Amino acid sequence: MFKLSQETSKPHKKTLTKVAYQKILDMIIDDEIASGEILSENVLADLLGMSRTPIREALRMLQKDDLIEVVQGSGTFVKRVTEKELSDLFSVRISLECLAVEKAIHYIDYQQIDKMIAQWEAMKRNINITDIDWKQVVSLDNELHRMIIYKSHNNILKHIYNLLNSKILRYQRLAAKSLGNLEVTIFQHIELLMLLKGKDSKLICASLEKHLIQSMEYIMKNM
Incomplete structure (x- = not known):
């Protein structure tokens, strides 16, 4: 039973992360979240109606895409265009x-x-x-x-x-x-x-x- 529960929870988690990733990506691409703007996990979670976990994972994916950057002690920001x-x-x-x-x-x-x-x-x-x-x-x-x-x-x-x-x-x-x-x-x-x-x-x-x-x-x- 434990294995079955674990298997069924993972796709749901991945789906929420994918949804969060795509929505945040769209907002960055459409300049709804401006270059240099801070990205708050709490604000994004409220905006997208989901917990902070998929938001956090989506932000990690966007960081790998080099679209956002984490500044130690300051927060997470949309990377500026140079x-x-x-x-x-x-x-x-x-x-x-x-x-x-x-x-x-x-x-x-x-x-x-x-x-x-x-x-x-x-x-x-x-x-x-x-x-x-x-x-x-x-x-x-x-x-x-x-x-x-x-x-x-x-x-x-x-x-x-x-x-x-x-x-x-x-x-x-x-x-x-x-x-x-x-x-x-x-x-x-x-x-x-x-x-x-x-x-x-x-x-x-x-x-x-x-x-x-x-x-x-x-x-x-x-x-």
């Missing part, structure tokens, strides 16, 4: 995605690309009709870059990208909020998708590098 970290992350992203492109072009799914193009085209048509859905912008951006990595069929690349994914999502959100002109980013994504259909890895890599550097510059201007 130009050094931005530069480092985007340099790694350019290298990873350009490396992935060399293999990904051989496994391109044209239907998936056409669907993505249609989604960006629809957003372009609705720019002046509805409020911009920034979460959709981030979601479409993330989907495209993840597709490039996953179509490489390189498990090591996928593993590295997944380790960085939380950071990447945070900066994709910051880039979306910092955009000077949404039409420009829509054009860049459609251009990149069209180049993927053409399977010229050099042109694709050049487009990727230009797009990622511009995203980084948008964030830096608004820091």
